[in-house]
Amino acid sequence: MERIRERVIQIYGNLVSLLQKCIFCILSVGPIPNHIAFIMDGNRRFTKKCKLMEGAGHKVGFSALMSMLKYCYEFGVRYVTVYAFSIENFKRSPEEVQSLMDLMLKKIEEILRKQSIVNRYGVRVIFSGNLKLLSEPVRLAAERAMLATAKNSKAVLSICVAYTSTNEIMHAVQESCEEKWDEITLLNSSGAGYGLISLGGYEQDEMDHLIKLTDIEKHMYMAAAPDPDIIIRTSGETRLSNFLLWQSANCYLYSPSVLWPEIGFRQFLWAILNFQQIHFYLDKLRKQS
Amino acid sequence: MDFAKLKRRLYYWIHQIVNILLRLMWHLLHVTIHLCYFAINIANALESHLISKGLLRRYKSLHISKLQYLAIVIESEDCRTSNVIELLQWLADLGVKHVCLYDMEGILKKSKDFILEKFDGATLFQENDVLLDQPLMTLEFASLSDGKEAVAKAANVLFMKYLKSGSTSSYQGEQIFTESQMGEALKTVGGNGPEPDLLLVYGPARCHLGFPAWRIRYTEIQHMGPLKSMKYGSLIKAIYKFTMVQQNYGK
Numbered sequence: 001m002e003r004i005r006e007r008v009i010q011i012y013g014n015l016v017s018l019l020q021k022c023i024f025c026i027l028s029v030g031p032i033p034n035h036i037a038f039i040m041d042g043n044r045r046f047t048k049k050c051k052l053m054e055g056a057g058h059k060v061g062f063s064a065l066m067s068m069l070k071y072c073y074e075f076g077v078r079y080v081t082v083y084a085f086s087i088e089n090f091k092r093s094p095e096e097v098q099s100l101m102d103l104m105l106k107k108i109e110e111i112l113r114k115q116s117i118v119n120r121y122g123v124r125v126i127f128s129g130n131l132k133l134l135s136e137p138v139r140l141a142a143e144r145a146m147l148a149t150a151k152n153s154k155a156v157l158s159i160c161v162a163y164t165s166t167n168e169i170m171h172a173v174q175e176s177c178e179e180k181w182d183e184i185t186l187l188n189s190s191g192a193g194y195g196l197i198s199l200g201g202y203e204q205d206e207m208d209h210l211i212k213l214t215d216i217e218k219h220m221y222m223a224a225a226p227d228p229d230i231i232i233r234t235s236g237e238t239r240l241s242n243f244l245l246w247q248s249a250n251c252y253l254y255s256p257s258v259l260w261p262e263i264g265f266r267q268f269l270w271a272i273l274n275f276q277q278i279h280f281y282l283d284k285l286r287k288q289s
Numbered sequence: 290m291d292f293a294k295l296k297r298r299l300y301y302w303i304h305q306i307v308n309i310l311l312r313l314m315w316h317l318l319h320v321t322i323h324l325c326y327f328a329i330n331i332a333n334a335l336e337s338h339l340i341s342k343g344l345l346r347r348y349k350s351l352h353i354s355k356l357q358y359l360a361i362v363i364e365s366e367d368c369r370t371s372n373v374i375e376l377l378q379w380l381a382d383l384g385v386k387h388v389c390l391y392d393m394e395g396i397l398k399k400s401k402d403f404i405l406e407k408f409d410g411a412t413l414f415q416e417n418d419v420l421l422d423q424p425l426m427t428l429e430f431a432s433l434s435d436g437k438e439a440v441a442k443a444a445n446v447l448f449m450k451y452l453k454s455g456s457t458s459s460y461q462g463e464q465i466f467t468e469s470q471m472g473e474a475l476k477t478v479g480g481n482g483p484e485p486d487l488l489l490v491y492g493p494a495r496c497h498l499g500f501p502a503w504r505i506r507y508t509e510i511q512h513m514g515p516l517k518s519m520k521y522g523s524l525i526k527a528i529y530k531f532t533m534v535q536q537n538y539g540k
Binding site: 026030088089091092165167170173174180208209210212215216217237239240241245246248249250251252253254276277278281285288 | 442493498
């Protein structure tokens with residue numbers, strides 16, 4: 001009896017994945033998004049809704065993330081970005097922050113194993129954000145993961161931790177200032193010295209444009225990936241909560257009403273279909289700007 | 290006939306037929322979605338008609354005071370001033386006090402004087418205005434250049450300030466600027482108004498079209514469809530939905 005049941009489940013699983021493959025074949029006639037970003041909202045609400053133990057929602061959320069990654073990479077999306085932990089999240093209770101960090105540490109180690117999704121699809125993992133704010137074990141694990149996957153080139157997964165978009169802009173502005181500063185000191189190293197004197201060679205007009213927009217853009221944490229095509233935020237929330245504000249100018253924002261752990265193939269499909277419907281318009285915008 | 294050649298031909302034709310079939314299915318799928326959206330739009334139009342007639346009770350009392358600052362993003366190609374003025378009139382009727390009008394190319398900015406002249410219930414928003422209850426609506430006009438370009442300008446302001454402060458030590462790795470300093474610098478270059486609570490997008494897609502990034506950290510973004518088919522009822526619904534939202538700000 002048990003064996004028959006197992007067999008039935010297996011056949012059902014095969015059928016589902018065959019159907020998914022067929023759907024992907026049809027969908028790939030149209031444009032395929034290059035970059036999809038996720039705001040994984042609703043793990044705590046899911047815990048409450050299903051009356052689970054505290055923290056269980058995040059674990060279910062992680063497996064939801066794995067299946068979304070699988071859909072993305074199988075469909076041919078090269079870049080995936082997830083909002084894992086915001087700088088604002090540090091304001092939560094210390095116990096909750098700690099348990100989230102523990103979970104993250106465990107999962108980072110998990111994805112580095114041989115059979116994991118990262119190795120199966122040749123994914124390079126990047127951690128974006130102000131990593132200095134993380135506790136040492138997590139930061140080291142993140143660095144290890146980046147190093148271990150640095151050679152993978154088929155796809156990219158950016159995990160935003162200790163990230164907010166305004167902090168990213170701030171950081172990029174500062175980096176470009178530093179770069180400019182180094183440039184000026186180098187120019188003047190043989191001459192008078194530092195500070196204001198070193199700017200003697202510049203006209204007032206030039207001085208107002210020392211730092212260019214391209215300088216700032218190349219110092220963004222997300223500079224390694226193209227701007228996202230779709231941002232998916234679950235739980236039906238319609239704000240970006242300080243995520244990729246700079247990069248989302250021509251991006252389709254999709255907010256399905258399901259909680260993050262409940263997200264599945266249906267929502268992914270709908271996001272792609274909607275994207276294909278408005279792709280022509282978004283493409284036009286991108287060419288204009 | 291050569292067997293290998295026949296086989297190649299056969300594969301070629303199978304490939305072609307499969308391709309055509311896939312294409313057909315794709316178009317069929319998208320036509321179905323078009324039809325779905327068509328039906329949804331009709332339902333929405335009906336609902337907004339009922340709302341504007343005041344037949345749906347829950348939309349009757351709006352806590353408009355929760356909406357301090359409203360941003361309207363409009364697709365540049367659809368920017369017809371007559372529509373914009375009508376929209377502003379609706380907002381004024383609802384009691385919205387502060388509105389920022391945005392379009393990418395700055396068409397609204399260019400017709401600023403015309404809009405202010407035609408719509409006499411508003412004054413121009415000044416940078417130093419405090420968001421107070423006042424009889425007239427304040428209007429702000431923004432475009433794409435108030436976003437990233439303003440950030441680049443602000444970066445130069447910060448850089449100059451830093452140089453002038455006479456600090457000569459290298460600041461590798463240290464945080465020298467704070468977000469509030471950045472906000473101040475943006476203000477001096479004219480690129481930082483208040484953060485809107487709600488942003489309504491009038492255009493083909495749910496997309497903020499490059500509204501100044503610094504100002505939309507926790508802004509609720511709602512898609513309203515094209516400006517030419519705007520409806521009073523759906524405006525009420527969007528604001529009602531906004532007033533029902535709870536935010537945690539990351540906590």
